[in-house]
Each structure stands twice: as structure tokens, then as C-alpha cells.
Amino acid sequence: MTKIESLQHELVELYTNNLAEISSFDNPLMNNIRNSAFESFKQLGIPTRKTEAYKYTNLEPYLTGLEYQYDLSPLSLEVNLDDIFHCDIPELATQIALVLNGFYYRHNRPLNLPRGVILCGLAEASVKYPELVQKHYGKYADEKADSMAALTTMFAQDGVFLYVPENVVIETPIQIINVGYSIKNIRISRRNLIVLEDNARASVLFCDHTMCAKSFITNSLTEIFVGENANFDFVRLQNENSNSSQISNTFIYQKAGSVTTNNTLSLHGGLIRNNIFVKLDGENAASNTYGLFLADSEQHMSTYTYIHHAKPHCTSDQLVKGILDNMATGSFNGKIYVDNYAVKTSAYQRNNNILLSGTAKMNTKPQLEIYNDDVKCSHGATIGQLDTEALFYIRSRGIAYTEARQLLMYAFANEVISKIKLDALRERIIEMVDKRLRGELAACANCNIVHKN
Amino acid sequence: MLEINNLYASIEGKEILKGINLTVNPGEVHAIMGPNGSGKSTLAAVLAGRDLFEVTEGSAEFLGNNLLELSPEDRARMGLFLGFQYPVEIPGVSMVNFMKTAINEQRKYNNLEPLSASDFLKLMREKKEIVEITSSLTNRSVNEGFSGGEKKKNEIFQMAMLEPKLAILDETDSGLDIDALRIVANGVNKLRTKHNATIVITHYQRLLDYIVPDYVHVLYKGKIVKSSGKELALELEEKGYDWIKEQY
Numbered sequence: 107m108t109k110i111e112s113l114q115h116e117l118v119e120l121y122t123n124n125l126a127e128i129s130s131f132d133n134p135l136m137n138n139i140r141n142s143a144f145e146s147f148k149q150l151g152i153p154t155r156k157t158e159a160y161k162y163t164n165l166e167p168y169l170t171g172l173e174y175q176y177d178l179s180p181l182s183l184e185v186n187l188d189d190i191f192h193c194d195i196p197e198l199a200t201q202i203a204l205v206l207n208g209f210y211y212r213h214n215r216p217l218n219l220p221r222g223v224i225l226c227g228l229a230e231a232s233v234k235y236p237e238l239v240q241k242h243y244g245k246y247a248d249e250k251a252d253s254m255a256a257l258t259t260m261f262a263q264d265g266v267f268l269y270v271p272e273n274v275v276i277e278t279p280i281q282i283i284n285v286g287y288s289i290k291n292i293r294i295s296r297r298n299l300i301v302l303e304d305n306a307r308a309s310v311l312f313c314d315h316t317m318c319a320k321s322f323i324t325n326s327l328t329e330i331f332v333g334e335n336a337n338f339d340f341v342r343l344q345n346e347n348s349n350s351s352q353i354s355n356t357f358i359y360q361k362a363g364s365v366t367t368n369n370t371l372s373l374h375g376g377l378i379r380n381n382i383f384v385k386l387d388g389e390n391a392a393s394n395t396y397g398l399f400l401a402d403s404e405q406h407m408s409t410y411t412y413i414h415h416a417k418p419h420c421t422s423d424q425l426v427k428g429i430l431d432n433m434a435t436g437s438f439n440g441k442i443y444v445d446n447y448a449v450k451t452s453a454y455q456r457n458n459n460i461l462l463s464g465t466a467k468m469n470t471k472p473q474l475e476i477y478n479d480d481v482k483c484s485h486g487a488t489i490g491q492l493d494t495e496a497l498f499y500i501r502s503r504g505i506a507y508t509e510a511r512q513l514l515m516y517a518f519a520n521e522v523i524s525k526i527k528l529d530a531l532r533e534r535i536i537e538m539v540d541k542r543l544r545g546e547l548a549a550c551a552n553c554n555i556v557h558k559n
Numbered sequence: 560m561l562e563i564n565n566l567y568a569s570i571e572g573k574e575i576l577k578g579i580n581l582t583v584n585p586g587e588v589h590a591i592m593g594p595n596g597s598g599k600s601t602l603a604a605v606l607a608g609r610d611l612f613e614v615t616e617g618s619a620e621f622l623g624n625n626l627l628e629l630s631p632e633d634r635a636r637m638g639l640f641l642g643f644q645y646p647v648e649i650p651g652v653s654m655v656n657f658m659k660t661a662i663n664e665q666r667k668y669n670n671l672e673p674l675s676a677s678d679f680l681k682l683m684r685e686k687k688e689i690v691e692i693t694s695s696l697t698n699r700s701v702n703e704g705f706s707g708g709e710k711k712k713n714e715i716f717q718m719a720m721l722e723p724k725l726a727i728l729d730e731t732d733s734g735l736d737i738d739a740l741r742i743v744a745n746g747v748n749k750l751r752t753k754h755n756a757t758i759v760i761t762h763y764q765r766l767l768d769y770i771v772p773d774y775v776h777v778l779y780k781g782k783i784v785k786s787s788g789k790e791l792a793l794e795l796e797e798k799g800y801d802w803i804k805e806q807y
Contacts, residue, residue, distance in 0.1 A: 499647040499701075502607050503661040503717060504635035504668070513660065517651025517700075 109170040114152050118144075120176060121260050127178045131263040133229040135239050136297070143249045143259035150253035159252070159381075162437035162469035163408045168351040168377035172321055174291045176261065180209035200281035200311065201225070207286060208296035208324075209264045220276060224269040228299055231267035238269060242301050246329045246359040251412075252381055255355040258325040261295035265326075268299075270306040272333070279309045279528060286315070286322035286350065298328040302336040304361070309339040311531060314346060321349040321376075328356045334388065335363040341526055342380075343535070344372045348403060351377035362388025362417070369526050371535060372399035372407050373542050381410045386420040386448075397426040398522040400542050401434035401466075411440040411455075415448040415481075424455040427522050429515055429543070430466035438470040438487065446477035455485040460492060460518055515543045560585050560756050561606075561626075561725055566617035568605045575601040577781035578617070583725065586753040590767055590792060591760045593778035594800040599760045600644055602778070603729040607641035608634050621725065635661075636668040638724030638755075642714040642731050649701040654713075657701050658683065658720055665721065686719040690746040708739035715746040722750075727758045732766040744769030764796035779803050 107115070121128070121144055129137045152169070153160035201218065203225060204211040210227025217225055224235065232239045249256035266282055286294060302308060316322050324346075332338050346352060352375055358366055372378045384393045399407040407430075413422045428436045438457040459468045472485035492514050500510035519539050526532040561583040568576040575598045583589055593599050605612050606619065608631035619626040621639060629637070649657070662682070663673040674682065690712045702710050711731055718726050728747065732740055747757065747770050759770055767775075767789065775791040776783045779800075784807045785791065795802070 493647075493649075495647050496649045498609055498631060499643065499649070500652075500657070501631040502635055502641050502643075503657070503721065504632050504665045505660050506632050506664060507630070509660060509664065510632075513652050513657070514649070517649060520651045 110152050110154055110166050113170050117257065118148060124176075124178060128261060128263060131179065131229055133232045133263060135232040135236065135243050136229065136262065139244045140260055143256040146249040147253050147256040147260060150250070150256065152257075153253060159410055159439060162435075162439070162471075163379055163406065165353075165377070168406065169323060172291050174293045174321070174323060176293050177207050177288070178263075180206070180212070180264070200279050202281045202283060203266065205264075205266060205282060205284045205296065207288060207292065208262065208294040210266060218278075220274050222271040222274055223276060224267065225280060226267055228265040228267045228297060229263060231269075231299075235269070238301070239267065239299065242329065242331050243299055244329075246331060246357040246385070247327055247355070248357065248383070251383060252355055254325055254353045254379075255327050255381070258295050258297060258327040258355065261293070261325070262297040262327065263295070265296035265298040266300075268301070268308070268310070270302045270308050270336075272303040273305045274303075275306070276308040279311055279531070281311045281313065283313045283315065284324075284326075285317050286320070286324065286346070287317040288320050288322070291321040292323075294322055294324040294326075296324075296326050298326070300328065300330045300338070302332050302338050304333040305335050306333060307337040309528065310341075312340065312342045314342070314344045314352060316346040316350050319347055319349065322346070322351070324350070324352040324354070326352070326354045328354070330356065330358045330366070332358065332360045332364040332366055334361045336361070337365045339367045339527055340369075341528075341531065341535075342368070342370045343538075344370070344375055344378055346375040346378075348374070348376045348405060350375055353377075353379045353381075355381045356383065358382070358384045358393065360384065360386050360388065360391040360393060363390045364388065365392045365394075367394040367525070367527070368396065369522065370397040370409070371522075371539070372397070372401075373538060374400070374405075375407070376405055378405075378407045379410070380408070381412075383412045383414070384422065385414045385416055386422065387416045389417050389419045391417070391420045393420075393422040394525070395422070395424045395426075396522050396525050398519055398539070399426075399428045399436060400519075400539070401428065401436055402431040402545075404433045406435045408437040409440070413442050413453065413455075415442070415444040415451045415453060418447065418449045418451070420448065421452040422454070425522060425525070426457045427518060428457075428459040428468060429462065429518065430459065430468055431462040433463075433465050435467045437468065439473075440471070440485070441473040441475060442483060442485065444474075444476040444478065444481055444483065449478055449480040451481040451483065453481065453483045457487040458518070459489045460515070461489060462492070512540075512543060516540060519543070560622060562620040564618045566605070566619060567615045568601060568612045569615055570601070570612050574615070575612070575781055576605065579781070579783060581776065581783065583756045583758060585724075585756055587774065588751070588757045588759065588770060588772045590772035590775045590789075591758060591778050592762070592764075592775060592792065592795060594804070595762070597778045598781040599778050600729055603641055603727045603758075603760055606634075606727055607631060607639065632664070635721070635723075636665050640718050640721055640723030640726045642711075642718060642726060642728040644730040644733060646702045646705075646710040646714055648703045648705075650703045652701050654699060654701055655683070658717065661717075662720060682720065686716055689719045689749050690715045691742050692716055707734035708736065711735055711739065711743050712746070715743050719746065719750055723755065725756050725758070726750075727760065729760045730762065731759070732761055732763065740766065741769060764792045767792045777803055779807050
């Protein structure tokens with residue numbers, strides 16, 4: 107039996123033997139789809155290099171080799187929010203909600219949200235607002251698309267539920283902080299559900315952190331429903347320790363005239379795999395998928411996108427950039443799929459990468475699949491090094507080599523960062539990326555969450 | 560100030576400079592002329608520290624230091640400036656950030672405190688006027704989308720900011736219309752003092768109508784084959800480079 111096969115076996119047993127306990131956390135709706143996800147997982151198996159979408163992401167070294175436990179109930183530990191988070195971004199008053207090891211933290215501060223807006227744990231929501239949750243939960247995710255999505259659904263007991271009613275605009279960004287905190291190595295599963303009704307507008311900042319040097323394997327799945335002419339803007343800041351792995355699946359479903367913008371900034375982590383599925387299922391919908399990843403040592407960072415144009419007159423734009431140093435590896439696998447009746451589609455995709463060392467490795471695979479001839483589509487990918495002409499030009503003005511490199515790396519990264527709409531957040535992220543590129547600790551300046559390499 | 564002795568340099572085994580001798584003193588303007596491919600730009604690049612070229616023989620001293628042992632940034636901090644024939648576009652790096660970093664690195668080298676934001680902006684304003692740069696230029700990325708003329712003005716602007724002791728201007732006149740040429744040349748003249756020196760590399764005599772050299776050297780096949788006063792430039796203009804080629 108290969109290591110992956112034994113892991114598969116272990117997870118199947120874990121599920122079968124603990125189903126009662128997994129299901130005991132008060133979440134009937136989530137329980138309803140566990141078994142079908144389990145069937146998908148058994149059928150698909152953990153992805154290996156033979157799985158097309160994971161050809162360039164070898165999960166084995168990251169997922170096997172260590173003993174992990176599953177926390178089947180929320181950590182009883184009390185967390186002092188004030189002690190942990192001074193994660194205040196100046197001039198950006200965010201509403202903060204903490205998710206601890208996949209469970210919505212019980213003692214989150216009361217939030218000041220517009221009337222009708224719901225932000226709570228998904229398990230809580232499934233009891234308090236069963237109709238709302240039932241209408242959307244499991245409707246956009248496809249467990250058959252990725253077995254790691256199925257694995258998430260099997261074990262997830264909680265996560266975040268955000269509901270924004272029709273015509274409601276949330277002015278203040280919501281910050282959801284996912285924290286891994288444990289005295290032992292653990293697996294974390296969480297599912298999030300975000301629903302924006304017609305004409306709603308919201309922006310969310312997700313921060314993924316590990317709070318100690320333990321090893322965490324996180325499987326997360328987020329479903330996002332964006333109603334007609336609604337606007338959803340979200341930034342993901344992934345900043346975990348090098349012992350930790352994260353495989354995240356995001357499924358976005360968009361109605362006519364809606365706009366989503368997603369900036370995923372992968373600053374640090376052992377393995378980070380982001381699968382992003384977008385379905386543009388109404389005319390004039392627009393999807394923007396941006397990403398920046400900075401990988402060094404033996405980290406692996408990988409982005410997989412699947413943008414499905416299902417209706418006419420939609421636009422999608424993708425830009426993913428990566429900087430890889432040392433022995434780091436990365437991959438980009440991006441697909442634009444245009445249905446035969448999705449005429450007047452505009453779809454763009456670009457992936458640019460810089461390798462700073464001779465041992466870093468990047469694989470990129472842009473793909474288009476188009477079934478009508480009235481579209482504007484383009485894709486492109488590059489893998490290169492820092493421009494030596496530009497380096498010399500900068501140095502010839504008296505700027506040291508290391509600083510010249512820093513300027514060029516920053517300039518490269520800035521194309522993605524500049525797409526972040528919130529000024530205060532962008533400023534803070536500029537600082538963090540600058541530090542990260544200097545090889546300093548990637549932790550936020552005001553955060554006590556330190557990332558030990 | 561600059562003392563070049565028997566300098567040989569090659570690229571990928573191909574010898575380009577074949578024994579250059581040149582002395583430049585404070586207050587002087589030297590023009591280096593010569594046909595295409597004679598090694599003019601190579602000489603400029605070697606002096607600025609471009610590592611594409613390998614110095615195989617000879618020496619170059621700058622203010623008493625062995626220039627060839629220094630990194631490009633140290634040469635610049637000591638007061639050497641290269642005006643590029645083809646200024647490099649650097650998308651994403653703003654002119655302001657670029658110049659601020661350069662100025663403060665130079666100040667750090669000279670044990671000075673970094674310039675305050677307001678002093679820096681004041682300095683930028685002053686120096687922009689020297690080359691008649693409109694304010695919009697400095698808010699853009701370094702050379703990105705600049706016209707040929709703007710790029711060359713930007714080189715002289717950077718020179719004005721850094722106040723070098725020795726400026727080497729590599730074909731600063733190429734691609735300039737007559738108005739831009741006048742502005743660029745005026746800029747260089749305004750920056751002249753009796754303490755600094757300039758080496759003007761050019762293919763045409765035209766620029767030397769505006770920047771009047773003390774010495775004119777003709778570089779041909781990697782060697783300085785003729786040196787004289789400014790009248791040599793006029794003679795070259797009249798007789799053409801064939802006149803040199805026939806003799807050497």
C-alpha cells in the first residue's frame with residue numbers, strides 16, 4: 107500500500123468509526139450530505155500525480171509522515187481575543203470574527219452589522235435559519251470535482267455563515283480570522299457559506315493563521331452565492347507555518363450583473379493549494395480572480411482555477427503571479443470554459459512567475475475550452491528571472507544589489523496588490539509583502555501570531 | 560579624477576576594448592566619438608561596472624580608488640554616473656520611490672541622515688526644472704511608456720539629483736529632436752562646475768554645438784586613435800569617419 111493509500115484508508119476508517127460523534131455537533135443540514143461526500147471521496151481517492159489537476163502538486167510529502175488527530179468537538183480552551191489580536195488595520199475598522207480550528211469561536215465579540223445581516227457559525231445557522239441554509243448549502247460545491255472538497259464535507263462540523271439580504275450594503279469590511287491553535291498536530295475541516303442576495307454588497311478579508319509551530323492540515327470549502335447585481339469583494343491572506351498544509355476549495359456562483367473580486371495572497375505555508383471554481387450563470391456577470399504567492403524553502407504553492415462561462419456577455423479576468431526561491435515549487439493550472447451559448451464572452455488569464463534560484467520549480471498550464479466562436483479570450487504564462495538589465499540600471503544609481511532585487515520583486519508583486527480595493531488594507535499588505543520578500547517573519551506587525559519556519 | 564591605463568575588455572571571448580588610455584581631470588568635458596561598433600558604449604558600461612564585460616588587462620582609477628574592483632552601486636555612491644543610451648523601463652517601480660531610495664543609499668554611504676519627505680520633494684522639484692520635466696513624469700514608473708526624449712531627459716534629471724563627480728553620457732543625443740536636444744544639453748551645462756567632469760559619448764558632432772568639450776577623442780577598433788581639442792569634432796563632421804578608417 108502506498109503512503110497515500112494508507113492515508114486514504116485511515117481517513118475512511120476515521121469517518122466510519124466516528125460518524126456518530128462527527129454528526130453530534132448540532133448541524134442536521136451538514137449531516138445530510140456527509141454520506142454522499144463520503145461516497146465521492148472513496149470513489150475518487152486522495153489526488154496523486156496521476157490525477158490530472160494535481161499532476162504538479164504532490165500531496166504525499168505534505169499529508170503523510172506525521173501523526174494527526176481530528177478535533178471532533180470545539181476546543182474548550184478559552185481564547186482572549188484581546189491578547190491574540192491586535193490585528194487592527196489602521197483606518198480600516200473591520201468587524202472581526204474568529205474561527206478556531208474550524209469552529210466558529212463561541213465568544214466572538216458582538217458585531218455591529220446592518221439590519222438583516224447574519225454572521226455566525228454555520229452549525230448555529232443551520233439550526234437557527236434552516237431554510238436559508240438549506241436553500242444554498244451544498245448547492246454550488248461539487249464534491250465530485252475534487253476529492254479534497256469531498257473530504258472537507260465529510261468532516262466539517264462548522265465554519266462561517268454570512269448572509270446579506272437584498273439591497274443591503276455592508277460598508278465595513280468583515281474580517282474572518284481562521285486560526286490553527288493546538289498542542290498536538292491536527293486536521294482541520296471547515297465549510298463556509300456566503301450568500302449575497304440581489305443588489306447586496308460586502309467585502310470580506312479572510313486571514314488564515316497558525317498560532318503555534320504544530321502541524322496543521324486544513325481542508326476548507328467555501329460556497330459563495332452572489333445574487334443579481336450583487337457585489338462581493340474578498341481578500342484571502344494565507345500566512346501559516348511551514349509545517350502546515352492547506353487545501354482550499356472555493357465555489358463561486360454568480361447571477362446576472364453580479365461582480366466578484368478575489369485576491370488570494372499566499373505569503374507563507376508548507377503547502378498551499380487553492381482551487382477556485384467560478385460559474386457565471388447570468389448575463390453581464392464579471393469575475394476577477396487575482397493571486398500572489400511567495401514560496402521559499404521547500405514550500406509548495408499551487409493555484410487551480412476553473413472559470414465557467416455559462417451565459418452570454420460575461421467577463422472574467424485572472425492574474426496569478428508567483429515568486430519562488432530556494433527549493434520551492436509551484437503550479438498554476440487555470441481553465442476558462444465557455445459554453446456554446448455563452449456568446450460575447452470576454453475571458454482573460456495570465457500567470458507570471460519569477461524563479462530566484464536555480465532549484466526552484468514552477469509548472470504552469472493555461473487552458474481554454476471554448477464551444478462557440480463569438481468570444482474574446484486570451485491566456486498567457488511566463489516563467490523567468492529578475493531582469494538583469496533592470497538590476498544593473500538600479501544599481502548604477504547607487505542602490506545596493508539586495509535593495510535593487512527587493513525593488514524589482516516588489517514591482518512584480520505590486521501588479522496583484524494594486525488590485526486590492528481597500529486602501530488601508532492594501533497599504534498593510536504592501537508592508538507584509540515587503541517584509542516577506544526581505545525574508546523577515548511574515549507575521550502582521552501588530553499580531554502576536556508568529557510564524558516559525 | 561579618472562585615470563584609465565591600457566584597458567582591455569571582452570564579451571564572451573570577443574575583445575572589444577584594446578588598450579584604452581584616458582585621463583579626465585575635474586572641470587573638464589571630454590567627448591568620445593567614433594563609428595558604430597568601435598567600443599564607445601562598452602567603455603561606458605565597463606566603467607559603470609556592467610558584469611557582461613570582462614576586463615582582461617589594464618587599470619582604471621577613480622578618485623584614487625581601483626574602479627574595477629568596485630560594485631556598480633559603490634561606483635555610483637562615489638560619484639560616478641552613467642547616462643544610459645537605452646534607459647531601462649521598470650514597470651511597478653515609481654520614479655519617486657526609485658530616486659528616494661537612490662538618494663538615501665548615497666547619503667547612508669556618506670554617513671548622512673536620510674532626507675525628510677518634504678526635503679526630498681523640494682529637491683525633486685528643483686531638479687525637474689533643470690530639464691524642464693513636467694510633474695506628471697515623476698509619478699510614473701521608471702521610464703515606463705516614456706517617449707525617447709522623456710527617457711533622455713529623465714537620465715539628466717537623475718544626474719541632477721545624484722550630483723555625480725563624473726558623468727558618462729552614452730549617446731544621450733540619439734533619438735532626440737532639436738528641442739529635446741537643446742533641453743538635455745542645457746541641463747548638462749547647468750550641472751557643470753569646476754569640481755566635476757563629464758564624458759560625452761556621441762556619434763554626431765551636433766551635440767557638441769551645445770555641450771562644448773575641452774577634448775575630443777576618436778575611438779576606433781577599441782582604441783583611442785586620435786585626441787585633440789574641440790576642432791577635431793568639426794573636422795570629423797566634415798570628413799566623415801572614413802577619414803579615420805583609412806588611416807587606422
